[in-house]
């Protein structure tokens with residue numbers, strides 16, 4: 001078999017330079033306003049093991065060009081990424097955690113809405129384990145071509161005359177790398193930020209209280225405030241579940257697992273969503289931070305969990321997020337002025353929403369959460385009030401508006417517009433609505449990694465400005 005040229009090392013070096021140069025170039029030309037320190041930290045954690053893997057793939061492709069056709073090679077590579085993606089989806093779908101540290105895709109922290117991304121040694125150890133594993137495979141691959149028996153060549157300090165590596169000196173390298181892999185992976189497993197599955201959450205929240213409709217997972221005897229909050233959580237969950245099951249007319253609802261974390265930090269590391277609440281529709285489970293306040297999002301998340309019983313052809317939710325979020329907002333509305341219908345009326349009046357049809361498409365993410373949730377919540381609430389839960393459940397299960405209501409989408413949207421206009425007559429909400437719906441949307445926001453650093457800088461600048469203005 002022909003050996004790959006040692007010049008291939010140059011490919012690796014170019015890969016490293018290019019991958020690390022993109023960020024500084026964007027910063028230099030002012031194209032990215034994110035925090036530079038966070039860029040280096042996270043690209044280090046994610047890119048260094050990834051570069052080893054990409055180098056391995058690169059060597060494989062170049063070395064296989066003579067044996068395999070271009071088509072076969074492309075299929076092999078595509079197959080590799082497809083299987084890796086399936087593996088990633090498997091872990092995220094069938095386990096409650098919505099964050100993952102993956103060999104190919106790196107560390108994915110979970111919801112993009114979060115304002116703060118904590119990091120612990122578990123994430124670093126796990127990525128280090130990936131690095132050692134990648135290096136081990138890379139070494140073994142290269143060894144097939146470069147290692148020759150000692151007697152065949154004259155050795156000079158580990159490198160033979162013809163560029164081959166000294167077999168004796170390198171013999172222990174794979175064992176060493178394997179050892180480093182197991183040590184790093186073992187160390188990582190001690191931390192809550194690594195590992196998928198309910199059993200890992202059990203290590204963080206070992207106690208369970210169970211009823212017919214739900215189970216609450218918590219920590220026993222943490223402090224009085226936490227225990228009191230846990231008791232309230234049980235009462236509120238029971239109340240909301242009974243009411244929601246009645247409204248939605250669900251004869252055999254799935255048991256909802258409720259994970260009650262003591263802090264947003266524990267929740268972000270162990271589950272993936274910190275400030276953002278995410279429902280896992282497969283288990284189904286909801287994850288909330290236990291505070292003494294009334295659980296603003298509890299009912300909202302319970303709707304998502306119950307909705308998993310009749311979500312889009314067994315998917316557990318509706319891929320059209322306007323419907324998924326609309327259902328939760330409609331059944332768990334916040335008490336505020338303007339309410340959902342008045343808010344929607346103001347949004348349409350002030351042209352802050354564009355086309356309503358856009359909302360029921362992937363463009364949902366272009367619209368600010370406060371705006372899109374209000375509109376979809378108002379529309380779903382209107383459907384529920386006017387036609388009951390049957391049609392709504394059919395819509396959520398994947399039927400079109402026409403199949404579920406025997407009316408076209410345009411007709412329903414027109415009727416709804418008429419309805420909210422009548423509801424909002426004589427109410428003056430313009431200024432309030434402007435304040436509530438000011439933010440332009442998630443896709444237009446800064447990268448989450450940067451938010452805490454930029455916020456700190458903004459506070460420093462603000463303090464400096466105050467001092468300057470005093471002088």
Ligand SMILES: [Zn+2]
Nearest residue numbers: 300304325328
């Ligand atoms: Zn939601």
